[in-house]
Amino acid sequence: MGILEVKNVSKNFGGLKALSDVNLNVRENTVHAIIGPNGAGKSTLLNCLVGKLIPDTGSVMFDGQSVLGRKPFEINQMGISRVFQTPEIFGDLTVMENMLIPIFARRDGAFRMHAIESIRNEAGVIEQAEKMLIDMNMIDKRHMHAASMSRGDKRRLEIGMCLSQEPRLLLLDEPTAGMARADTNNTIDLLKQIKAERDITIAIIEHDMHVVFSLADRITVLAQGTPLVEDEPQNIRGNPKVREAYLGETA
Amino acid sequence: MLGLDKKDTTLLIIVALLTLGAPFILNPFPADSAMAQFNAGYPDLMQRFVIFGIFAIGFNILFGLTGYLSFGHAAFLGVGSYSAVWIFKLFTYNVLPAVALSVVVAGLFSLLMGFVSLRRSGIYFSILTLAFAQMSFALAYSVLSNPRFNLTNGETGLQVYADDPQLFHSDRLPDLPHLFGLSMRATYRLDLGGWSFDFNAGYYLCAVVLMAVFYLAIRIFRSPFGMMLRAVKSNQQRMNYTGLNTRPYTLAAFVISGMYAGLAGGLMAAMDPLAGAERMQWTASGEVVLMTILGGTGTLIGPVLGAGFIKYFENIFSKINDNVLHGWFGFLPDGLEDAMVFLVHPFIGKGWHLTLGILFMLVVIFLPGGLVEGGQRLGRWIRRRRGGKDGEAQRKTEPAE
Amino acid sequence: MDAFLLQILNGLDKGSAYALIALGLTLIFGTLGVVNFAHGALFMIGAFCAVTLQRLFTLSFETIDPTRTDFLGNPMKVKTPYIESWFGPDIGAAIIDWSVPLAVLFSIPIMLGIGYAMERGLIKHFYKRPHADQILVTFGLAIVLQEVVKYFFGANPIQTPAPAALRGSVDLGQMIGFQANAIIYPIWRLVYFFFAAGVIAAVFAFLQFTTFGMVVRAGMADRETVGLLGINIDRRFTIMFGIAAAVAGLAGVMYGPLNPPNYHMGMDFLVLSFVVVVVGGMGSLPGAVLAGFLLGVLESFASTTWATTTIPGINQIIIYLVAIIILLTRPRGLMGRKGVMED
Numbered sequence: 005m006g007i008l009e010v011k012n013v014s015k016n017f018g019g020l021k022a023l024s025d026v027n028l029n030v031r032e033n034t035v036h037a038i039i040g041p042n043g044a045g046k047s048t049l050l051n052c053l054v055g056k057l058i059p060d061t062g063s064v065m066f067d068g069q070s071v072l073g074r075k076p077f078e079i080n081q082m083g084i085s086r087v088f089q090t091p092e093i094f095g096d097l098t099v100m101e102n103m104l105i106p107i108f109a110r111r112d113g114a115f116r117m118h119a120i121e122s123i124r125n126e127a128g129v130i131e132q133a134e135k136m137l138i139d140m141n142m143i144d145k146r147h148m149h150a151a152s153m154s155r156g157d158k159r160r161l162e163i164g165m166c167l168s169q170e171p172r173l174l175l176l177d178e179p180t181a182g183m184a185r186a187d188t189n190n191t192i193d194l195l196k197q198i199k200a201e202r203d204i205t206i207a208i209i210e211h212d213m214h215v216v217f218s219l220a221d222r223i224t225v226l227a228q229g230t231p232l233v234e235d236e237p238q239n240i241r242g243n244p245k246v247r248e249a250y251l252g253e254t255a
Numbered sequence: 256m257l258g259l260d261k262k263d264t265t266l267l268i269i270v271a272l273l274t275l276g277a278p279f280i281l282n283p284f285p286a287d288s289a290m291a292q293f294n295a296g297y298p299d300l301m302q303r304f305v306i307f308g309i310f311a312i313g314f315n316i317l318f319g320l321t322g323y324l325s326f327g328h329a330a331f332l333g334v335g336s337y338s339a340v341w342i343f344k345l346f347t348y349n350v351l352p353a354v355a356l357s358v359v360v361a362g363l364f365s366l367l368m369g370f371v372s373l374r375r376s377g378i379y380f381s382i383l384t385l386a387f388a389q390m391s392f393a394l395a396y397s398v399l400s401n402p403r404f405n406l407t408n409g410e411t412g413l414q415v416y417a418d419d420p421q422l423f424h425s426d427r428l429p430d431l432p433h434l435f436g437l438s439m440r441a442t443y444r445l446d447l448g449g450w451s452f453d454f455n456a457g458y459y460l461c462a463v464v465l466m467a468v469f470y471l472a473i474r475i476f477r478s479p480f481g482m483m484l485r486a487v488k489s490n491q492q493r494m495n496y497t498g499l500n501t502r503p504y505t506l507a508a509f510v511i512s513g514m515y516a517g518l519a520g521g522l523m524a525a526m527d528p529l530a531g532a533e534r535m536q537w538t539a540s541g542e543v544v545l546m547t548i549l550g551g552t553g554t555l556i557g558p559v560l561g562a563g564f565i566k567y568f569e570n571i572f573s574k575i576n577d578n579v580l581h582g583w584f585g586f587l588p589d590g591l592e593d594a595m596v597f598l599v600h601p602f603i604g605k606g607w608h609l610t611l612g613i614l615f616m617l618v619v620i621f622l623p624g625g626l627v628e629g630g631q632r633l634g635r636w637i638r639r640r641r642g643g644k645d646g647e648a649q650r651k652t653e654p655a656e
Numbered sequence: 657m658d659a660f661l662l663q664i665l666n667g668l669d670k671g672s673a674y675a676l677i678a679l680g681l682t683l684i685f686g687t688l689g690v691v692n693f694a695h696g697a698l699f700m701i702g703a704f705c706a707v708t709l710q711r712l713f714t715l716s717f718e719t720i721d722p723t724r725t726d727f728l729g730n731p732m733k734v735k736t737p738y739i740e741s742w743f744g745p746d747i748g749a750a751i752i753d754w755s756v757p758l759a760v761l762f763s764i765p766i767m768l769g770i771g772y773a774m775e776r777g778l779i780k781h782f783y784k785r786p787h788a789d790q791i792l793v794t795f796g797l798a799i800v801l802q803e804v805v806k807y808f809f810g811a812n813p814i815q816t817p818a819p820a821a822l823r824g825s826v827d828l829g830q831m832i833g834f835q836a837n838a839i840i841y842p843i844w845r846l847v848y849f850f851f852a853a854g855v856i857a858a859v860f861a862f863l864q865f866t867t868f869g870m871v872v873r874a875g876m877a878d879r880e881t882v883g884l885l886g887i888n889i890d891r892r893f894t895i896m897f898g899i900a901a902a903v904a905g906l907a908g909v910m911y912g913p914l915n916p917p918n919y920h921m922g923m924d925f926l927v928l929s930f931v932v933v934v935v936g937g938m939g940s941l942p943g944a945v946l947a948g949f950l951l952g953v954l955e956s957f958a959s960t961t962w963a964t965t966t967i968p969g970i971n972q973i974i975i976y977l978v979a980i981i982i983l984l985t986r987p988r989g990l991m992g993r994k995g996v997m998e999d
Contacts, residue, residue, distance in 0.1 A: 397968070612797075
């Protein structure tokens with residue numbers, strides 16, 4: 005029984021088949037990587053999981069409940085957090101405020117009209133936010149404007165914001181895309197640490213094989229909208245089908 | 256104090272001192288001196304300062320925090336005025352129920368308008384509010400003023416007539432808006448040497464209301480709700496993927512700002528018991544946008560400053576005429592004097608709107624943070640001149656407020 | 657049937673003005689991505705081009721006619737426009753009479769120049785700023801332009817009559833086989849409609865058949881890609897802004913005889929034109945034209961006695977009602993493309 009079960013999902017855009025008959029089973033407390041050449045449908049699949057797109061057919065179950073037809077904020081409240089390819093943070097707010105918002109969202113739900121209480125009096129929330137900032141090693145940046153940080157820091161902040169919600173499933177969309185080697189390695193270390201310290205399931209879409217093989221417990225290879233194989237990393241490496249898919253792309 | 260930190264308490268005290276001391280502050284020149292034309296301490300003008308201040312504070316809660324630019328807020332002001340006058344007509348001249356109804360009706364009206372308009376964002380939202388405001392104007396001006404169903408009294412404007420029922424009115428009470436018998440027009444004039452100062456009951460009612468709603472605005476700004484509104488402005492996508500539903504947050508902000516506008520409209524009617532459709536026109540909405548931007552969008556004190564600034568200079572500029580100009584430039588040689596008067600002439604008197612338009616463009620282009628940002632820049636500049644590196648360090652840590 | 661036709665015709669003149677202003681707004685929005693709140697002011701300036709030309713033509717000098725006396729018994733002063741003395745009384749009078757159509761020629765270079773100056777001097781600095789800032793600065797500009805015109809021309813409407821030959825009405829119904837006097841239609845409205853149709857056709861032909869237009873259309877579809885091709889798109893867009901200004905100006909020039917121009921006519925039309933653009937679909941040129949005429953005609957139907965007695969004042973709010981309904985049910989507007997200004 006997986007925490008996330010995707011069954012027979014298909015999605016067409018006009019005449020283009022983006023996904024056809026995709027099955028995916030992410031087991032609890034594992035890191036599951038979804039790889040594949042460009043245009044394989046990875047992003048489409050991810051968008052179907054978080055409520056941005058609704059698949060034409062098939063089902064997506066999270067912890068026994070269907071996510072289809074729910075809005076992104078509802079799916080998040082179910083326990084799925086998403087990290088974007090380019091960090092999506094609140095650029096005009098301070099780092100501390102960025103961290104407070106997801107914690108409030110976790111505690112108070114999708115909407116609460118707490119317009120009179122001062123944030124200063126929310127000691128519990130502030131403490132949690134500070135703790136997460138310490139974990140993310142950015143407590144000294146708490147008063148900075150989030151937009152003025154480096155890309156690596158923004159990425160870390162975004163991951164921290166997602167973790168502060170204590171999600172059961174963390175979705176990462178190419179978290180190291182466009183990063184320098186050093187930043188990539190830092191991100192890998194961070195994710196490894198998260199995996200070791202927390203009760204969390206991670207699904208990661210990634211291009212960089214180095215990242216994938218450093219982290220993943222299981223890998224699904226997607227090509228032209230269909231899953232090619234789903235297996236453990238060591239079996240993926242030598243798989244002729246996978247090679248073909250990737251070589252086909254480079255040829 | 257009052258659950259505020261030191262900085263906000265200082266701000267509140269400053270606003271309190273400014274509003275309570277306004278009759279002194281705005282009349283710095285002796286009544287019969289040449290400079291008396293720069294005095295602005297007349298009851299009706301001071302009332303306008305404060306009422307538009309309230310309007311702008313409320314508008315800023317929507318525009319300053321969420322970034323949703325509404326061109327329809329004058330409609331709420333107008334609705335507030337109409338509601339208040341109806342209370343005057345049907346029940347009593349007491350301003351308390353009148354203003355209370357203004358706030359409630361404006362709140363309901365903004366709930367309706369916000370529910371529809373907020374389904375879109377960006378330009379679409381602005382245009383939708385614009386369309387709503389114009390529609391409300393048309394409704395008030397003609398549709399709702401026909402013999403069968405006369406809610407607004409059309410072009411003439413809604414006012415109290417002798418044959419109106421006024422159920423709870425009695426002869427002991429003033430025949431004007433009053434607060435439990437205290438007429439809003441009651442004015443005590445204090446003559447001190449050459450100076451004279453007017454203390455008007457209506458003004459002080461407005462001032463007290465302003466302080467209360469300013470305090471409320473501070474609380475909203477510092478609350479988790481206020482932070483969520485700023486987050487809406489910053490990144491809606493992240494909001495959604497953080498499990499937050501942006502729609503009720505923006506709607507709440509819209510309704511709160513609509514209620515502020517209704518309050519301002521109600522007070523306007525309480526000071527002068529009539530309500531006209533022109534109050535609802537979109538150019539009137541444009542005015543509150545101007546005030547907020549000019550003062551400083553998203554800052555607490557900005558809208559109050561902007562409202563005061565615009566209303567003060569509107570009054571002063573409109574009073575200046577060519578004779579006054581000749582007086583000013585009289586020290587110049589004749590030819591030069593005429594030339595100066597000729598150059599300045601388009602910007603004064605009826606040309607005030609031209610000055611305002613130019614000023615507004617300059618602010619948007621060069622000083623998007625308005626007067627508050629201007630003040631901050633000036634402060635930093637002075638500090639740098641004085642303290643060298645000190646000022647530089649200060650600049651980096653200064654939060655953007 | 658004839659009453660129905662009459663209402664459609666009655667909607668055409670306003671519809672034409674809406675369509676022309678909305679066309680310019682859409683061109684600017686589609687190419688430059690800017691929402692121009694000063695576009696109504698351009699319409700108004702166009703109308704005042706006609707006023708200015710009329711005033712220039714009627715500049716006069718005074719002579720004393722010794723053969724006649726005025727009511728005080730003094731020799732009569734006679735005003736003669738310079739034009740009449742240069743070209744002779746007949747041609748001179750004809751030129752003055754035709755000043756509105758002539759103002760079309762006069763206004764084109766002026767409007768192009770104003771549009772060019774506006775884009776280079778102001779709008780260009782706002783491409784990268786938020787939409788709210790663009791709205792605000794053009795709103796400020798609109799106030800300034802309006803007040804400047806008010807300073808020079810006063811606040812009262814100024815008559816700009818159509819040429820004598822084009823005043824009055826024709827019995828349009830009889831021409832197409834209805835009873836006499838069923839459809840009496842003012843000639844100038846007809847002229848305005850055909851003029852607007854001509855301008856619209858010219859703009860579309862320009863965009864369709866010239867290389868310049870092709871690049872602009874490509875730019876409207878995907879600005880970045882066209883920029884990558886090494887085509888200097890910004891320069892073309894500047895010219896496009898000039899053209900949009902000219903279209904608004906032309907709409908204004910010819911509108912004078914229908915409704916005497918005043919300084920705030922631009923603002924009045926602006927709000928409705930925005931509604932037209934939104935109903936047509938942001939960024940869609942055919943949508944703007946279609947919605948312009950549609951709403952104009954709709955307004956005309958709502959102004960019939962039957963409609964206004966059923967729901968008093970419906971003519972004043974019908975356009976807004978329709979706009980709100982359309983935006984809620986079809987957020988992209990009648991012909992809007994996907995991806996333009998969506999959340």
